[in-house]
Amino acid sequence: MNHPVYGTLxxxxxxxxxxxxxxxxxxxxxxGDSIGSSLGLLHFLRSQGIQAHIVQEHPIPKNLQFLPHDSAFIQHDDPDIAHIVTTADAWCILDLNAPQRLGPHILPLFEQYSGEVFLFDHHVNPILKAQYSNVIIESSSTCEIIARMALAAHLEINTQAAECLYTGIMTDTGGFRHSRTNADVMRLAATLIESGADPVKIYDKVMNAQSLASMQLLGLALSHLSISHEGALILMIIRREQLHGYSSEDLEGFVNYTLSIDGAKIGGLITEWEDGTVKMSLRSKPTHEVRSIAEYFGGGGHMQAAGARVRQGNLEEIVGKIQELVKI
Ligand SMILES: [Mn+2]
Incomplete structure (x- = not known):
């Protein structure tokens, strides 16, 4: 891959x-991409004798727990977090373009942080300021950027690092099916497989990990799809009472079913949560885009995969607005 920005890695x-x-x-x-790139980078730093910690708002989802991780993974409520943050001399931000995406507990720590900031991301329009900004929107995933940095720096990619990075490339390309899938990505995936990543094991661990309750919720949601624009817009709407007892982790991958229906151009998962938040996850075929819709609601993302969350949102109004905003 000879994109000019890769040279700066x-x-x-x-x-x-x-x-x-x-x-x-x-x-x-x-x-998969945020966890895979974080753990992959952690590995490379440690292999050079550099102390490294992953500081996260949320824990590792169940289907990614198989990836090699240990006490380096610190959640926002860890008593040592303030000390770890103030003694670090660099902070790497991965797979996000807006500081708010760090989460409500990590954001204030980041805002007070005075060390150097490195950004590695593939989302458009980064608004996060960094001394070292490595934003490559042509990349399939942040894992791809971290892997290419390791290759450019001639670092050894062992089995653990290869597994982590392969996972993020696989999940962000929807299993090597979405628009960023190309020969370069496949060659990189092959390099990671040669370095020890097992594609069959990783697919099974990541994708075949839905709970029975989650599959039953999917069944309910699929039987009540909102279909408009002559079948081109498919919205999966899950209301507060249906979501009782579920978390966003249980809904992983649901949105992809909307685009798998013949004739669908734009699909979305719209969920109404107990605290009044309405979340949307939007997808489109390469001929269409959904980022502008997510941006209207204060979110963002990629042209074909974007999302937003609206605090105290009115579900019916939001659905109506999406139907009005789509350009089909
Ligand atoms: Mn990503």
Whole structure:
């Protein structure tokens, strides 16, 4: 891959590898890419004798717990967190473009932080300020960026690191099916497989981990889809009373079913939570885009995969507005 920005990755690593203690944080509601890139980078830093901690708002989701991790993973309520943050001389922010995506407990720590900030991301329009900004929107995933940095810096990619990075590339490309899937991504995936990542095991662990309750909720949601624009817009709407006892982790992957229906161009999962928040996760075929809709509601993301959350949102109004905003 000869994208010009990849050349700067070895410079970023050069600067980062002079640190003695590094923090790594990614976005709330963690996914395969945020967890995979955090753990992959953690590995590379430690392999150079650099102290590293992952500071996260939320725990590792159940289906990603198989990835090698240990006490380096620190949640916001850890009593040592303030000390770890103030003694770190670099903070790597992964897979997010807006500081709010760090979460309500990590954000204030980040705002007070005075050390160097490294950003590694593939979302458009980064508003997070960093001394070292490595935003490559052509990348399939943040895991791809971290893997290419490791290759550019001639770091050894062992089995553990390969597993973590392969996982994020696999999940962010929807299992090598979405628009960022190309020959370069496949070649990188092959390199990671050669380094020890087992594609069959990883797919099974990540994708075949839904609970029975989650599958039953999916069944309910699929039987009440909202279909408009002559079948081109498919919205899966799950109301507060149906979500009782579930968390956002239980809904992982639900939105993808909306686009798997013949004729669907834009799909969305709209959920109404106990605290009054309405969350939306939107997807589109490459001929359409959903980012502008997410941005209207204060969110963001990619052209074909974006999301937003509206505090104290009115579900019916939000659904009506989405139906009005879509350009089909
Ligand atoms: Mn990502």
């Amino acid at each position: 070895s410079l970023a690593w050069q600067a980062l590898s002079t640190a003695t203690s590094v923090l790594i944080s990614a976005h709330i509601d963690p996914d």
